[in-house]
Amino acid sequence: DVKVTQSSRYLVKRTGEKVFLECVQDMDHENMFWYRQDPGLGLRLIYFSYDVKMKEKGDIPEGYSVSREKKERFSLILESASTNQTSMYLCASSQTGSVTDGYTFGSGTRLTVV
């Protein structure tokens, strides 16, 4: 019954590496989102996408990019990982015109940059 799948639960990367976080949803949702969660800071929106090949910056896009080549897949890219990007990353999806359904979140990826 998995609906939003994040490829890795835990990831350890070195400073300067290029990191790819993958997210796949099987609900045919138009909208997909990437958040990071840090203690005391809540959920902060990094990027989101309303459609294939479309992307919009969220509140904290610096140091990140995204790719949405297919409707079901939304990738978050850390161009050059830094220690301040150590965080829990959460992917979510939602249906356009159906805000009452809210978001469906993945299980998260705990990224540690050393």
Added chain:
Amino acid sequence: DQQVKQNSPSLSVQEGRISILNCDYTNSMFDYFLWYKKYPAEGPTFLISISSIKDKNEDGRFTVFLNKSAKHLSLHIVPSQPGDSAVYFCAASAPGGSQGNLIFGKGTKLSVKP
């Protein structure tokens, strides 16, 4: 500027008692509100929601109250159980939220002690 505020970062309650989690918002155009629950190392899961045309919604032990004039909502959990220990996020649907954008508060960590 935060549009959705959860001013209590943490709350501790005895098992069997009532837990009350509060959320304030600034945008009077918000038309739908949701509560999410998050356990460590997991993604948030939808808990309960309320439309701005209502002032109360109940689902088992969980009740959400909305006071539009005060721009305040609260989540009541009665009776509280140790399994309710989690971080609770309040979220609001942005104006023109047909694309499913939600704005999240920073969360309140609830600890229910046996």
